[in-house]
Amino acid sequence: MGLFDRLRKAFGGQPAEQPEETSASASASTALAESTAAASASAADSTSAAAASIPVESGSTAAPAAPMDEAVSMAAEPAPASVPDQAVAASVQSASASAVAAASAAASESAAQAAATAASASLSAAAAESASLSEAAAATENTGSEAPAEDASLARYDKGLAKSRTSFGDRLNHFLARFRSVDDAFFDELEETLIEGDVGFETALKITDELRDEVKLRNAKKKSDVAEVIVEKMVDLYGEEGAGEDNSLHFSTDGTPTVFLFVGVNGAGKTTTIGKLAHRYQEQGKHVLLAAGDTFRAGATEQLVEWGRRVNVPVVTGPAESDPAAVVYDAVHRAKEENADIVLVDTAGRLQNKVNLMNELAKIKRVITRELPEAPQEVLLVLDGTTGQNALSQAKEFTKTTNVTGIVLTKLDGSAKGGIVLAIRNELHLPVKLVGLGEKMDDLADFDPNKFVYGLFKELIVR
Numbered sequence: 001m002g003l004f005d006r007l008r009k010a011f012g013g014q015p016a017e018q019p020e021e022t023s024a025s026a027s028a029s030t031a032l033a034e035s036t037a038a039a040s041a042s043a044a045d046s047t048s049a050a051a052a053s054i055p056v057e058s059g060s061t062a063a064p065a066a067p068m069d070e071a072v073s074m075a076a077e078p079a080p081a082s083v084p085d086q087a088v089a090a091s092v093q094s095a096s097a098s099a100v101a102a103a104s105a106a107a108s109e110s111a112a113q114a115a116a117t118a119a120s121a122s123l124s125a126a127a128a129e130s131a132s133l134s135e136a137a138a139a140t141e142n143t144g145s146e147a148p149a150e151d152a153s154l155a156r157y158d159k160g161l162a163k164s165r166t167s168f169g170d171r172l173n174h175f176l177a178r179f180r181s182v183d184d185a186f187f188d189e190l191e192e193t194l195i196e197g198d199v200g201f202e203t204a205l206k207i208t209d210e211l212r213d214e215v216k217l218r219n220a221k222k223k224s225d226v227a228e229v230i231v232e233k234m235v236d237l238y239g240e241e242g243a244g245e246d247n248s249l250h251f252s253t254d255g256t257p258t259v260f261l262f263v264g265v266n267g268a269g270k271t272t273t274i275g276k277l278a279h280r281y282q283e284q285g286k287h288v289l290l291a292a293g294d295t296f297r298a299g300a301t302e303q304l305v306e307w308g309r310r311v312n313v314p315v316v317t318g319p320a321e322s323d324p325a326a327v328v329y330d331a332v333h334r335a336k337e338e339n340a341d342i343v344l345v346d347t348a349g350r351l352q353n354k355v356n357l358m359n360e361l362a363k364i365k366r367v368i369t370r371e372l373p374e375a376p377q378e379v380l381l382v383l384d385g386t387t388g389q390n391a392l393s394q395a396k397e398f399t400k401t402t403n404v405t406g407i408v409l410t411k412l413d414g415s416a417k418g419g420i421v422l423a424i425r426n427e428l429h430l431p432v433k434l435v436g437l438g439e440k441m442d443d444l445a446d447f448d449p450n451k452f453v454y455g456l457f458k459e460l461i462v463r
């Protein structure tokens with residue numbers, strides 16, 4: 001079973017045959033439209049259009065939406081592990097809808113928390129049905145003290161991906177509205193639509209090629225059938241490419257301090273991500289140190305020091321324009337002496353030129369490994385999620401010279417280019433490990449691939 005079917009099984013179902021589920025499904029669409037309305041009126045229109053227009057052709061019947069408080073109370077009852085699929089799916093949908101509605105309507109904190117917690121519990125139950133989803137559930141359990149952040153992230157994913165979802169759904173709908181028959185011109189245009197949707201060039205070609213055969217094979221003529229095959233292909237390809245992918249952050253195994261090195265072009269969000277992560281580990285009671293390895297840009301050290309002050313974590317600094325590797329050496333040395341748990345190393349996004357930057361990063365890495373042979377446990381490439389294809393080219397550039405272990409995708413809260421996640425996996429084969437969902441210290445979430453892809457294609461998966 002491909003990822004598409006597994007997600008549909010976990011999150012969706014057959015609305016027309018199951019009255020209860022139909023109302024849960026309708027409430028999901030309603031909640032989504034409401035949440036988007038809060039962000040932008042025109043976006044809400046197109047989101048409901050995207051939610052309505054494709055399923056209408058598939059023959060699903062509209063049903064009155066469940067009142068929001070009813071949906072919340074449904075969500076408040078976590079599904080037992082052995083409940084049938086349909087019930088789980090209904091419960092997941094309503095819980096997810098409630099979480100979005102509660103968050104977007106700025107309802108009381110506790111309501112949002114309750115809905116998110118219930119959604120997470122139901123998700124775990126539903127996840128037992130599929131291998132990849134149960135991995136996600138296991139990862140959630142393993143995070144232990146990070147669990148509350150994980151729960152709250154469910155509502156944030158929905159909200160954070162609203163723009164990307166609308167943008168992609170719109171594009172697909174506009175495209176489908178233009179074609180009359182499934183011919184060569186159709187596939188050429190589809191290819192362009194997918195590239196514009198930031199799924200990546202190679203991915204767009206691959207999907208279109210596979211689609212030619214699949215559409216013929218299934219004799220798909222109706223627009224809704226073709227749309228389904230398109231999304232199914234995208235989700236399944238994403239699922240296949242992610243087999244064995246490890247989205248977790250790695251820590252030292254021998255009791256020595258863990259070191260995470262952050263790299264990426266200027267403005268991507270390195271310093272901000274370090275501040276957020278420092279906050280996370282500090283809250284967990286870990287001994288955290290920050291290393292101000294960007295001595296090049298004026299104000300960069302001060303920016304990290306300010307983050308350190310805000311989240312109550314010490315920062316190791318050096319004079320302006322001094323050797324960044326010396327600052328990092330000091331930080332690692334201090335971490336060893338103090339028996340610190342984790343060192344987060346900031347680096348410059350730009351030096352005199354690209355070669356200097358790459359050489360500098362290599363030198364910093366050597367200094368770390370000389371002091372701590374297992375470290376750095378992570379070299380995290382920070383990419384600005386609003387830049388789409390540009391982020392992908394940057395990533396290709398960095399990975400040529402630096403041994404990147406994972407991606408941090410920032411600014412998803414304001415991005416319409418969430419589709420870049422498909423391209424990162426399919427073309428770079430690097431795991432996204434963290435996502436930035438705002439500028440504040442709590443606006444960072446562990447990346448959950450299945451929740452993400454569900455958030456991106458929600459209306460097209462849940463039918």
Ligand SMILES: Nc1nc2c(ncn2[C@@H]2O[C@H](COP(=O)(O)OP(=O)(O)OP(=O)(O)O)[C@@H](O)[C@H]2O)c(=O)[nH]1
Nearest residue numbers: 266267268269270271272349410411436437438439
């Ligand atoms: N909305 C939003 N803004 C973010 C996010 N992450 C970072 N930013 C903002 O992006 C801007 C640049 O972030 P920095 O952390 O300074 O980027 P940097 O990679 O350290 O940049 P240099 O130090 O110039 O190399 C800041 O205004 C941040 O507040 C995010 O997840 N969401």
Ligand SMILES: [Mg+2]
Nearest residue numbers: 270271294300
């Ligand atoms: Mg910085």
